[in-house]
Amino acid sequence: MNSDFSFMKTGFTQQNDNKDEITNMLSILNIFMEDAIRLSEIYTLHSNRKIISKEDIQNALKVRTFWGDNFWNLPNVQQRLIDTKAEIIQEMEMENENEMENEMENEMENEMEETYTKSQCNCEICTYMNNINSNWITWNPSDQINKILKNSIDKNT
Numbered sequence: 001m002n003s004d005f006s007f008m009k010t011g012f013t014q015q016n017d018n019k020d021e022i023t024n025m026l027s028i029l030n031i032f033m034e035d036a037i038r039l040s041e042i043y044t045l046h047s048n049r050k051i052i053s054k055e056d057i058q059n060a061l062k063v064r065t066f067w068g069d070n071f072w073n074l075p076n077v078q079q080r081l082i083d084t085k086a087e088i089i090q091e092m093e094m095e096n097e098n099e100m101e102n103e104m105e106n107e108m109e110n111e112m113e114e115t116y117t118k119s120q121c122n123c124e125i126c127t128y129m130n131n132i133n134s135n136w137i138t139w140n141p142s143d144q145i146n147k148i149l150k151n152s153i154d155k156n157t
């Protein structure tokens, strides 16, 4: 799997042997991925393109990580974490992890063909996306999860 997200999963699990903490981090990662895909869908539409490019996803993941819960200040984010964690634990117990990864991988690869163009739209999401790389470069997160996320994204973009 050489998509944008597998490296993050590897980065997480390599740095921690505690199963519960790994599950927590995988849950957060899953939610970040979902949100990044949703963000890049919006951005792609606003750029008058039909297919999400790799750069859209990378920028969206940076936006989601950089802005954290301030950006997606959704009332159900805690519930999503609980649900996702339960799903991950179930998947682990059923040893279906590889299947889940493959499904995600196929979905991602189908969306990676189009070239990236910058959106000229001025909405909040496009503004976040267009400015993310200058914010990202100077960002120096202090908490552990964001540190891991940022290092992983930096190594792979």
Ligand SMILES: [Zn+2]
Pocket: 046, 119, 121, 122, 123, 124, 125, 126, 127
């Ligand atoms: Zn827009």
